[in-house]
Amino acid sequence: MLRLLDKSRSLKALADLGMPDETRARYLSIIHRPYGMIVCSGPTGAGKTTTLYATLAEINRDELNVMTIEDPVEYVFPAANQMQINLQADITFASGLKTILRQDPDVILVGEIRDHETARIAVQSSLTGHLVMSSIHATDATSALYRFVDMGIEPFLVATSLVGVVGQRLVRRVCTSCADTYVPSDAEMSDYAALGGPTKTEFVRGGGCEHCAGTGFRGRIAVYEVMEVTEEIGQLVVARTTPHEVREAAVAQGMRPMRVEAAHLIANNLTTIDEVHRNVFIAGSTYVPETATRKSTRHAPKPLKVPKGTKDQ
Structure with missing residues (x-):
């Protein structure tokens, strides 16, 4: 399978992504924090990179040192220093992130968190005074939290580092x-x-x-859900409760699930x-759609150390 990259695409503003006003207001309250991690979750081709760059454009200021590590660089962002993965030169997400941390960044965009090492460094970076944004393959916002645990990140570190998670899909x-x-x-x-x-x-x-x-x-149009990782949700993750319980808590705190947005x-x-x-993944639902017989078109740890050059919280 070939993935074609349209270099002529321009950056979108956050207001142009199609987020409902209530969901966008919730997201804006999360992204203007000075440190922590924000993650966009969804399958390949769900528009995660577009959301991340719209977020960068929203929070960007002249005094911020913004750096990215991507595979590949999909958008040219003049206000950022951008680095691209090059396996032949041994530049991976993990090694590139280590290099970035030596350059005193304020905001870091990691194209995708794919493995334990990248997740470990990204989590530690968000705990030492940096705002880290990235994407991860997960079915929805709740599942993204548990993907970090599956990668070997301790639940208490997931709870304290992540401040917000976006789940998204694209529909025609x-x-x-x-x-x-x-x-x-x-x-x-x-x-x-x-x-x-x-x-x-x-x-x-x-x-x-x-x-x-x-x-x-x-x-196409995006379907979003935005979950703020509050203290209560963090405690549920640390207690290793089920994703369903975390989702119920998030909805009780005001998150509009993707299924409601889609409706x-x-x-x-x-x-x-x-x-x-x-x-659209209908999370938390136990029913099987009566129309489900229609053919689907979906394609489907080391100890933590503070990296050199990071900031104090």
Whole structure:
């Protein structure tokens, strides 16, 4: 499989990512902290890098020393010193992060946390006065916390280093040129009701036209959930409770789950029920969608030491 990188893409502002106002306000309250770790979670192609760079643009100031280590560098960010992975030169995420820490950074963007060593250094960096942003492969915001534990990071370090986690997916947007209303089947209505969205009896779908190459969809839109890692959530992680319990606590504290965000996209005629069930992980749900028979299009420790050159908290 080849992944094509469009170098002509421009940076997006955080306000242009499609986050609902309530979710964006929650995220803004997290990203302006002076230190800690912020992680975007989701599968490949979920828009995590776009979210990270929009975050960088939002918090960037002239006095900040911003540095990145990526594979590859997807966006040119003039205000940052950017480094690219080069395995032939023995530049990995872990070794590049060590190099960055010697240069007194304020903000560090690590393209992806893939292994224990990178996770270990990133966690320690966030505990010693740096704001660290990265991405990780996990099904949702809650699962991202436990991915760190799976990588060998002690739960108490996960709880004290992470300040916020974003879970996200991309769904196709209904083509406005051929969108038409329809009354869904009982099975589709059951699937929609299970998402917990607003009451609705008619939905839209694209019939296919020249503007969307006959697909009924044109463009994509992100589905987000933003979890603040509060003291209560940290205590649950340290106690090694289940992800479901952590998710319940996060929702009780105001997090809007992806399934609810997705339901509102459907209700606002931006995407379809089928598209949500194909692409959005319905965390915490025990039901099997009645329309699930449709073919899916988804593709699917050493002791901690403070690195030299880091800041005191």
